[in-house]
Amino acid sequence: MKAARGYALGLLLLLSLLLAPPARGWSFRQHAVIAEVAEHYLLPETREDIRYLLGPVHRMADDSGWADTIRGRRPWTAPWHYLSWPLELEEPDFDVFSTERGNVVSAIEEQLAVYRDRSRSRRTRREALKFVIHLVGDLHQPLHVGTAEDRGGNQVPVLYRGHPTNLHTAWDGAIYDNGGDSPEDHAAGLREGLEEEERDRIMSGEPYDWALESHRIVREFVYPRLEDLAVREDETEPPELSGPYAEAARPIMRRRMLKAGLRLAYLLNRTGEEEAAPEEPEESPTPPPEAEQEFTGKIPAPGETPEPGPG
Numbered sequence: 001m002k003a004a005r006g007y008a009l010g011l012l013l014l015l016s017l018l019l020a021p022p023a024r025g026w027s028f029r030q031h032a033v034i035a036e037v038a039e040h041y042l043l044p045e046t047r048e049d050i051r052y053l054l055g056p057v058h059r060m061a062d063d064s065g066w067a068d069t070i071r072g073r074r075p076w077t078a079p080w081h082y083l084s085w086p087l088e089l090e091e092p093d094f095d096v097f098s099t100e101r102g103n104v105v106s107a108i109e110e111q112l113a114v115y116r117d118r119s120r121s122r123r124t125r126r127e128a129l130k131f132v133i134h135l136v137g138d139l140h141q142p143l144h145v146g147t148a149e150d151r152g153g154n155q156v157p158v159l160y161r162g163h164p165t166n167l168h169t170a171w172d173g174a175i176y177d178n179g180g181d182s183p184e185d186h187a188a189g190l191r192e193g194l195e196e197e198e199r200d201r202i203m204s205g206e207p208y209d210w211a212l213e214s215h216r217i218v219r220e221f222v223y224p225r226l227e228d229l230a231v232r233e234d235e236t237e238p239p240e241l242s243g244p245y246a247e248a249a250r251p252i253m254r255r256r257m258l259k260a261g262l263r264l265a266y267l268l269n270r271t272g273e274e275e276a277a278p279e280e281p282e283e284s285p286t287p288p289p290e291a292e293q294e295f296t297g298k299i300p301a302p303g304e305t306p307e308p309g310p311g
Contacts, residue, residue, distance in 0.1 A: 027173035029183060030257060031064035034137045036187035037261020041203075043269045050268070053126040060133050061183055067134035080107035080131070081138050084148035085215050087223065092211075104144060105207045108135045112267055133264065139207060140260035142222055142252075143171050145214035153222070157238040158230070160246070164238070171222065175246040176253050190258040202259050203266040210263060217252060225249075 039060055042050065054063060071078050079101040085092060097103065102110070114120060114128035138144045146152035146168075153167030160174055179186065229248055230239030239245070 028065040028068075029178060030141075030173045030176070031134060031137045032061040032183035033186045033190070034140075034257050034260045034264065035060040035064040035133055036184045037190055037258060038133075038264035038268070040187070040191060041199075041262060041265035041269075046265075046269050050129065053122060053129055063130045064133050064137065066130045076101065077107075077131075079103060080135060082144040082146070082152055083139075083211055084152075085145050085211075085218075087147050087219055090219070092215075104135055104139050105211050108132060108139065108207045108267075111135070115268075116271065129268075132267065136207075136264040136267065137257075137260045139210055140214060140256040140263075141171060142214045142217040142256070143168050145211050146218050146222075158226075159238050159240040159242075161242045162240070167222070167226075170241055171249070171253070173253075175241055175249055177250060187261065190254060190261070194258070199262060202262045205263075210259070213259075214256075217256075221249070221252065 036059070039047075050060065051058070054060070067077070067081070071081075079099060081104055083096065083103040083105055084099075085096050089096070097105065099106070108131075111128040111131040115125050115132055117125070120128075143153045150156050151168070153171065154169075156167035158165060158167050158170055160170055165174055179189075181189070225245060225248065226239050229243075229245040230241055231243055231245075232239050241249075
């Protein structure tokens with residue numbers, strides 16, 4: 001009976017990997033949440049320009065998944081969603097960024113330049129904006145700065161609540177607890193307690209710096225903690241992520257989504273010649289919730305609070 005169960009599970013896993021779609025970023029919901037975080041910090045002139053491009057009643061969240069939906073019609077944009085970075089390299093070498101078809105860092109920089117260029121047509125700037133909205137989110141999903149050998153975790157079989165999936169899909173949002181609220185309300189929860197000093201520290205740097213953060217999480221958490229936090233009932237079965245692994249991963253995912261939203265606003269507010277300060281949040285600052293602390297390399301036991309980290 002056990003052998004039959006193992007065979008059936010193995011077949012399901014094989015099919016799930018063979019039929020898995022190309023690597024996507026966060027789920028559509030996660031991308032919408034990131035866009036809603038950014039909306040809160042747009043400068044008035046930035047918001048006006050975005051409304052001109054997207055439409056007066058359109059929000060960035062409405063188009064946050066667009067770049068994924070057009071990949072089938074524009075296959076040349078697929079490499080724009082990720083950066084292949086070997087696990088053994090703490091710092092990137094020349095080959096990491098010298099990709100002929102582009103990568104998520106170069107695509108953000110190129111599309112941001114198009115969006116900022118007011119000599120371009122409205123349609124061209126609108127599409128560039130929609131790419132930036134999406135790709136900044138992708139850059140903050142750690143496995144979009146993963147290794148090419150397993151396609152950013154797409155070829156790493158895992159289980160979640162007993163169901164076969166892969167590591168990339170898990171980090172796209174399968175193991176994330178959305179709480180059932182709207183993207184706008186969820187974004188407000190991520191922003192809660194964010195103080196001005198911390199906000200300004202996050203809203204700094206460039207896409208290259210944020211790629212370093214994602215790769216560090218891949219190196220220090222995503223793969224290593226499969227060994228001690230994931231559960232294996234049988235060595236022949238994939239690791240089960242529900243339980244300690246998912247509990248430790250969720251605060252990291254929340255933090256990455258918050259950072260992605262803040263940095264999206266930061267990029268859009270900048271003219272390309274100077275850095276503009278964001279609007280002050282309307283809410284009075286309160287102590288940051290425990291679940292929004294950053295990963296520092298020390299993995300908390302279930303029930304413990306992750307220590308806040310730098311950057």
